[in-house]
Amino acid sequence: MSAIAAEKKLARRTVERGSNGERTKDLLFRSALLLCLLVAVAFLGALAVTTLSDGVGRLSGEFLTGEPSRLRTDSFGIRPALIGTLYLMVLVAAFIVPVGVASAIYLEEYADGTKWWNRAIETNIQNLASVPSVVYGILGLAFIVRGPVDIFGLGVGQPTLLAGALTLGLLVLPVVIIVSREAIRAVPPSIREGSLALGATQWQTIWKQTLPGALPGIATGVILALSRAIGETAPLILVGAVANLRFNPEIDGPFSALPALILSAVGEPKPEFQSIAAAAIIVLLVILLLMNSVAILLRNRYETKW
Amino acid sequence: MSTPHDPSQTTPVADPTDPRTPAPASVRLAAAPAAAAAPKEMAYRLKDVEVHYGDVKAVQGVTFDLAQNEITAFIGPSGCGKSTLIRCLNRMNDLVPSARVGGQVLYHGQDLYGDDIDAVQVRKVIGMVFQKPNPFPKSIYDNIAFGPRVLGRKKGMDEIVETALRRASLWDEVKDRLKTNAFGMSGGQQQRLCIARALAVEPDVILMDEPCSALDPISTAAIEDLMLELKERYTIAIVTHNMQQAARVSDRTAFFTVAKSDDGKRIGELVEFNPTEKVFSNPDDERTEQYVTGKFG
DSSP states (O other), X not given: OHHHHHHHHHHTOOOOOOOHHHHHHHHHHHHHHXXXXXXXXXXXXXXXXXXXXXXXXXXXXXXXXXXXXXXXXXXXXXXXHHHHHHHHHHHHHHHHHHHHHHHHHIIIIIOOTTSHHHHHHHHXXXXXXXXXXXXXXXXXXXXXXXXXXXXXXXXXXSOOHHHHHHHHHHHHHHHHHHHHHHHHHTSXXXXXXXXXXXXXXXXXXXIIIIHHHXXXXXXXHHHHHHHHHHHOOHHHHHTTOOTTXXXXXXXXXXXXXXXXXXXXXXTOSSTHHHHHHHHXXXXXXXXXXXXXXXXXXXXXXXXXXX | OOOEXXXXXXXXXXXXXXXXXXXXXXXXXXXXXXXXXXXXXXXXXXXXXXXXXXXXXEXXXXXXXXXXXXXXXXXXXXXXXXXXXXXXTTTGGGGSTTEEEEEEEEETTEETTBTTXXXXXXXXXXXXXXXXXXXXXXXXXXXXXXXXXXXXXXXXHHHHHHHHHHHTTOHHHHGGGXXXXXXXXXXXXXXXXXXHHHHXXXXXXEEEESTTTTSOHHHHHHHHHHHHHHTTTSEEEEEOSOHHHHHHHOSXXXXXXXXXXXXXXXXXXXXXXXXXXXXXXXXXXXXXXXXXXXXXX
16 A cells, blocks of 8 residues: 555656856866867868968969979979879779789688687788878888889889879778778678679678678778878878979989978078968868868768668 | 588588489589479478577577478577578588588488588578668669679670569569669568569579568568568578468468577577468467467467
């Protein structure tokens, strides 16, 4: 009898009013979060504004198509560096797409995760993704530019475009592998089962079902990796990018790239070079923003909703 | 009882007295001698089949035969190994690296786990439909055409697609939107698409692993009707949790249950295999009776 009464009482409990203290805490916490965000945005905004105001006046057709010159700063142009950067982008992509995607397919579809060597490879790839880029620069210098690894007989003992591209490729390869693996893993196992149950081989299943399903994710990851690669400076300097190259780079010859040019311009004593650096930064930023927009577009347009 | 072994190390089964056991170059030997086309021709003979996942034994001691052009239902409580077992019938268990199959799975006399048998070839002859509809993220047409294409067919694809969709009673519903994405279909249509997809590679057997568990009653009824039509041409095995479904569609029923071994491990085993009528009206085993009358499970 009393138990039933107690139950009835419980069922009729009124809702407590929220305490003011709790609400204040909530508000404070939210404000702190917003403040942190604002600090980051404010710095970025200030950087963008000063760069734009310094560099916009410099931007012209001549700036994009001319050659760099220490003496005639009025007609200073970035063409060799710009071409070098675009060239690097293509070469890095040609290197990382097949190697990265193939590695990801092996690790996701073939590797037996219970074997210690496969786990060791996985752990190492995760770690490699966070190795500082300057270390990759040293690696490139030692093993690609000067080293025993002479690819196609091109560029041993020389700081060539190919050597730069391979170094940047190695730098972003772990990222590409990780992103591609995630994209492949996002294809549900039921799709593979469905394909295999129809008598398709594992290779047919990967090539015709898994990879097409993972492609938007892989493409997005590759583009983001590329945009990181072409923004890198330290490895390029180490493998010998020339800041003020006066002719167009060749695959097996000396090369330049925008980050190298920007770094050198910032260090110049002449005041004109500050605006040159700012203008070159704007060009690099536009390229990066374009690439990232393509990545977002790809993701939104082609991503499969399973 | 034979010891569990790796599928690739199975001892080859060659019964010289059995005329249906030729030296197998490929799995496709479904074309049994015409003389043997008696009504009770057996498609499968299972002998002491057991499945291990790593060190854990999931099913043991399963021995029964599946007749051709009949529907055999596998019923039993969760964990009794009926899904595990149906996946042995077309070697889908190969996809689980730790799975090992022991005993013999004979398909028209040929050991599916024999040395010279390629799982890919097995699956061309023995199709499968899964619990959750799993259409490919492609058009309806390409979903059907995928199987024939990977088998190397190029000509007459329109006809193959139409035939498969007609056999799955889906043609009239989708003939005007063959090029639209299969994800836009209802769940029941998707499942019938998966059945049509399996039919398009012209298998001899269709295995269905709880094909209706994700569907509403109307779609379920459509698929049950379809199964009764399909058994004229195909041998069908179906795993189901729905006892009414087993009673409605199947000719024979295998009842599995979970047994406790001496050391307290739970292992699935076959309790009873009989014509469906008998299983649901007058089963041999008490446990079957309790299960089909809803007293346990």
